[in-house]
Amino acid sequence: MWIVLFCGLLFVALYCVHGHNDDVVFLPNERTTLDDCHLRFHRLQPRGFVAPAAGFPALLKEFAHMGAIGWTQPDGNILWKCGGTLIWLDTVLTAAHCVLDANNKEPDVVRFGDLNIETSEGDKFAQQLKIVEIFRHPQHRFSAHYHDIALLKLEHPVELSDIVTPACLWTDEEVRFKVLEATGWGRTGYVENQTPILLKVALKPMENEECSRVYLNGTDRKLKLGLQSHQICAVDEKMDTCEGDSGGPLQVKLLHNGRMTPFIVGITSFGAACGMSTPGVYTRVSSYIDWIVETMQKSGAMVTEDTYNATFCALSFAPFREFDEAMIVSRTATDVNLNYERAHMSTIYELPSYLAQLVWNGDTNDCYGVIIDENTVITLAQCVTKNGIPVSHIRHLNDNALEVSRVHVHPKYKHESSSNNIAILRLKHLLNILDLQPACIWHEETPSREVHVYGSGRTDINNILFEGSEIYSLDPSLSILTPRLHFQNASSCIIPKQYQPLLRDGLTDEYICTGEHLFLVPKSCELLTGAAVHNEVNRGNIYPMVYGLNYLSRDCGFGEHSIAIGTASHVGWMKSVLLPNGQKSHGTVQFVDSDRHEGDSCRRYDGRAARCTPISNCSRGWKQFLSNGTIELCDTSSLVCCPLSDIVNSDNSVVHPVLQECPTLVKDLKPTSSAGSLVYIAWLTEDIVEFRCLGTIITDRIILTTASCVGTEVPTGVQLPANTSQNMYRVNTTVLHPAYKANDHINDIALIQLEDTLVWSSDLYPSCLWTNTTHVPLVLSMISPIAQNISRSADHTDQNLNITAIPEEAEYTRVLSMYNSDCQRTHEHEVLDTQLCARNPFESITCGTFLDQLQFINADKVPFVVGLSTNFSDCSNTYFKLFTRISGFVNWIGMYI
């Protein structure tokens, strides 16, 4: 409670901003890696976790389309000798050879929804219907194995249920499934000890040519013409179970709507004795679709050409289908518990903020890119031109098109080649970071984990159908899909045939392969080209991580897998384009600034923080400078611009003892608030006290503030925090940084010396200086006091400065420190190493006053000054605010202590 209550009151502000034992994250001054999006785009608020959906029961529905075909015997017993498949409410598909038994008798009943055909177990669910008409394919002869297909018309429609539902038909000639399934009660009627329980067996499809080698051996007189294209072979490689029933289905289950629908690819025809790796031969259903539909129409069924269109058929009985196995959390004998978040496929309402669509010629095209910061998009190289026209804009969320200012194509990319197919787009203007959580770029070896991709597909076939969604309407509109896939390695990756020529060297390190072995109902999902292969990583908070850019795929990586251009293998090139020092060329001798003096900060060609140092104080020495071909001199003599990390014996590492001991001193004082070192600086005139600036006590006589605030007019006094003294302390002198430049606020720092010495207590203590020259804390609090004038009553005299008015309010805002290179993108002046930028992550403009300062409080409750506001033109259109970086002035401050 107190956190909320006291934030905002300057002099009673407790430790509002920082969690007490949070792990503190530091931002390096220089950007040297791309693996930093958790710093650049830090998310302060932990994301809520969505509770998994409650499970609910479902029946075992695996064999809902499977029927047993029976012959009623004179004694009333029924012999179940063939299998069949329910393909319409009153129609069963079976083999033509099943319509007469050895005694030339026709079957008369079909039974559904019964797992154990010989016992009464589960019989209450079973439906048994009479056969009223039999349609044998006109070209079928009992003397041959050809056209082995028949339809049985039932006396009336079945009662649709979870356990009695028609199957769909696979209408495409191409069978690219790696595994098919046959089901049956064993080889009914031909073998004595039947298997009464329904079984399924996994079979591998075999090319007809290969299969012919077995069957063209001339031993089977029923196969005089060899195998025909209307037949299909499949083999049980494991040899552990028998074939399915004669007349029964050879099928595949395809995913849609979070459900699995069986599609019948073949009808069990002949072949394959148990326990042998001989392929079985099946009648290829796709060859007979026209005959099936016409025959059913003749018999009065309301079917059309579209009935067995995969999309429509899958949707027709969708609510009765089994659930996607991945969603099933647990099972009991009759029920399953589901978690929809585990589904293989989900729909989302809008693309994530880091995906952008590329625009040519004013029109969007089918390419996407991944936004990795406010003005950078990565995409496929093949996407950056189309018909010779380069990409000109991107479209992001609902924004109008945003202009692309520069395109970097990987220098080794060749037109329409598959390697180095990556490009970087730079945008002319920065995207508003509030609308955006840019994606992080994966740097390392591909992990073995689940990922998501982005696709597009019909809404109706992809929405997860919850239980009870009985009414379901067609909706051909497109939805955004996020299939959940697994990384596949070089040996498990199945590259679709049509893409194999593009990947002549196979799955090299450049590519990542993702997919599932499961197939989808065809044409239900296509991947968005150039979009992200991603998931979420936890780096203190949850961040989107991109592993690659979608490149080649079919059915979104289901069944056969999809190939993406991996980011990790291109990080080196991306760094050369994106990092501030990446593209700067070496090889010239530069004179940085002939005006600089020993100890001044200077700027190196590579952007590293540096200071003008005698060459003898710089550990690199002449040789090292020269070997790299570049040297920056601070004057014409021997002062070099030496990276801070290379300065030896520099006063930089010798922080003044008073400053060095500060954290221990303050810790021992046990501060009661975070405001015990903040003072208002006051100018007195006859009738008002003008509180113009905020200062920070850093020693018992020195107040730190900005040169721009103090100006040339020495303030009268400083007002101490509450609970200390109601009186003002008189100012003796002020010291402005000699190199302070008012126009661009360089070296905007000043010290105020008091006449009297302060006495420390738990309410009054110094703020320590942030002396680390390579890092600053990422999360800081920006203290914004309010400048105000308070009327003086006439009886006060300037002599005792007995002012009781206390400026009270100050705002505390959490801000994030930034790389200088990031704020340089929009800052009009050069951002120096002695300056620091910070932004409010919740506002598009980082607003404040020139009084603001950046504070960090460590776990011991010791406050540190990290930055002082330098920026007068506030609340303009900048999303960051510029501060004087205290660590750049520790030595200068030390000279006055």
Ligand SMILES: *[C@@H]1O[C@H](CO)[C@@H](O)[C@H](O)[C@H]1NC(C)=O
């Ligand atoms: C100021 O002192 C009073 C009394 O000693 C105490 O109750 C109050 O909490 C103190 N306020 C702060 C901000 O320390």
Ligand SMILES: *[C@@H]1O[C@H](CO)[C@@H](O)[C@H](O)[C@H]1NC(C)=O
């Ligand atoms: C063909 O039949 C012969 C004799 O039955 C057998 O030895 C041979 O292995 C068969 N060939 C093939 C390819 O199955």
Ligand SMILES: *[C@@H]1O[C@H](CO)[C@@H](O)[C@H](O)[C@H]1NC(C)=O
């Ligand atoms: C099914 O019909 C839809 C709509 O007419 C069509 O877009 C789709 O291509 C068809 N599916 C197949 C597998 O032919």
Ligand SMILES: *[C@@H]1O[C@H](CO)[C@@H](O)[C@H](O)[C@H]1NC(C)=O
């Ligand atoms: C490839 O992945 C499969 C399964 O995902 C695993 O069984 C196999 O060991 C992996 N092979 C290699 C070389 O890592």
Ligand SMILES: *[C@@H]1O[C@H](CO)[C@@H](O)[C@H](O)[C@H]1NC(C)=O
């Ligand atoms: C040359 O520069 C590179 C990169 O800046 C650095 O890693 C290397 O150590 C330098 N070489 C010498 C001899 O200083």
Ligand SMILES: *[C@@H]1O[C@H](CO)[C@@H](O)[C@H](O)[C@H]1NC(C)=O
């Ligand atoms: C250079 O080193 C000397 C001691 O060797 C030190 O006194 C001096 O302050 C250093 N100068 C800088 C600019 O670091």
Ligand SMILES: *[C@@H]1O[C@H](CO)[C@@H](O)[C@H](O)[C@H]1NC(C)=O
């Ligand atoms: C006040 O400042 C002056 C320099 O401006 C200095 O000479 C004097 O000693 C200071 N007085 C005190 C009490 O520190």
Ligand SMILES: *[C@@H]1O[C@H](CO)[C@@H](O)[C@H](O)[C@H]1NC(C)=O
């Ligand atoms: C500065 O901070 C970073 C990050 O905490 C740390 O690794 C580094 O050692 C610090 N440098 C100094 C000089 O204390």
Ligand SMILES: *[C@@H]1O[C@H](CO)[C@@H](O)[C@H](O)[C@H]1NC(C)=O
């Ligand atoms: C305070 O008074 C000064 C001088 O009269 C004036 O310039 C300034 O704008 C006033 N500031 C505020 C915040 O009212």
